Amino acid sequence: MNIKKIFENNEQWIAEKLALDKDYFMNLSQGQSPDILYIGCSDSRVTAEELMGVQPGDVFVHRNIANMVPNTDLNVQSVINFAVRHLKVKHVVVCGHYYCGGIKAAMQSADLGILNSWLRNIRDVYRLHQDELDAIIDEEERYKRLVELNVQEQCVNVIKTASVQRAYQDRGNEFMVHGWVFDVRTGKLVDLNIDFDNILKNIMKIYRII
Ligand code: CO
Numbered sequence: 001m002n003i004k005k006i007f008e009n010n011e012q013w014i015a016e017k018l019a020l021d022k023d024y025f026m027n028l029s030q031g032q033s034p035d036i037l038y039i040g041c042s043d044s045r046v047t048a049e050e051l052m053g054v055q056p057g058d059v060f061v062h063r064n065i066a067n068m069v070p071n072t073d074l075n076v077q078s079v080i081n082f083a084v085r086h087l088k089v090k091h092v093v094v095c096g097h098y099y100c101g102g103i104k105a106a107m108q109s110a111d112l113g114i115l116n117s118w119l120r121n122i123r124d125v126y127r128l129h130q131d132e133l134d135a136i137i138d139e140e141e142r143y144k145r146l147v148e149l150n151v152q153e154q155c156v157n158v159i160k161t162a163s164v165q166r167a168y169q170d171r172g173n174e175f176m177v178h179g180w181v182f183d184v185r186t187g188k189l190v191d192l193n194i195d196f197d198n199i200l201k202n203i204m205k206i207y208r209i210i
Contacts, residue, residue: 034060037083039076039154040095041067041102045184048095052189060087066102066150067094069157070121077161084163090175092158095189096151097182098144107143122146125153151179152194159200160207169210 017024034057038048042063049059062079069076083089096103105112106122126133129149136142155177158164167175179194 028056032057032060032087034058034083034087035090036060037062037080037087037089037092038095039063039067039069039079039093039158040182041065041097041100043097043100043184046095046097046182051182051187060089065115065118066100066106066122067096067154068102068118068121068150069094069154070118071157071160080158080161081163084161084167090171091178092164092176093178093180094151094154094158095180095182096147096154097184098147099184100147103147103150104143107146122150125150128153148179148181148192151181151192152199155179155194155196156199156203159196160209162209165208165210 014025021027036054036059038052038059039062040046040048042065048061048063049055052059060079060083062076064073064076069080071077080092084092102119103122105115106119106126112119126146129146133142133146133149136145158177159168164177177196179192181190181192182188183190
């Protein structure tokens with residue numbers, strides 16, 4: 001990728017937007033009120049807006065390696081707090097993807113330096129679901145299932161936050177957390193339809209803070 005080309009692309013993009021609506025950027029500058037917070041992987045193949053077919057202003061986006069929501073990560077915790085409390089998003093999405101390098105790395109024995117502590121959060125997901133995962137003989141199927149279970153556990157981490165618990169309490173059906181997976185091999189976005197009521201029924205008494 002030629003860096004100079006990016007600035008040429010930008011000029012072309014501005015011209016295209018203004019040809020359709022001369023006030024496009026003026027309107028964008030007025031502020032944002034996205035309905036969705038999307039937490040996804042930094043993977044260059046999983047482009048949040050493009051795979052969802054949404055426009056600037058539609059989605060508040062946070063991306064990191066393997067779409068993690070660590071309880072002590074000030075970055076993702078601040079994003080959730082801002083999006084839910086101030087932007088008042090109606091949906092929080094954690095979107096994982098099959099063939100995720102972060103998940104793959106966490107399934108292997110290797111000292112990856114500063115990445116070790118980040119990837120340990122994924123190893124903890126494996127431990128929580130060890131019986132199910134170890135029972136899957138096919139390595140690719142086990143890898144794909146860990147991607148899904150990681151999405152599930154990161155959604156649970158989202159639900160542990162005070163801002164999300166308050167949104168559920170105050171806004172009822174107007175607010176929802178979703179777990180999705182993007183399949184890089186087909187381009188398909190899949191809703192995991194995670195049954196949070198069932199998953200949380202025994203543990204919410206531990207994590208409820210409001
Ligand atoms: Co990834």
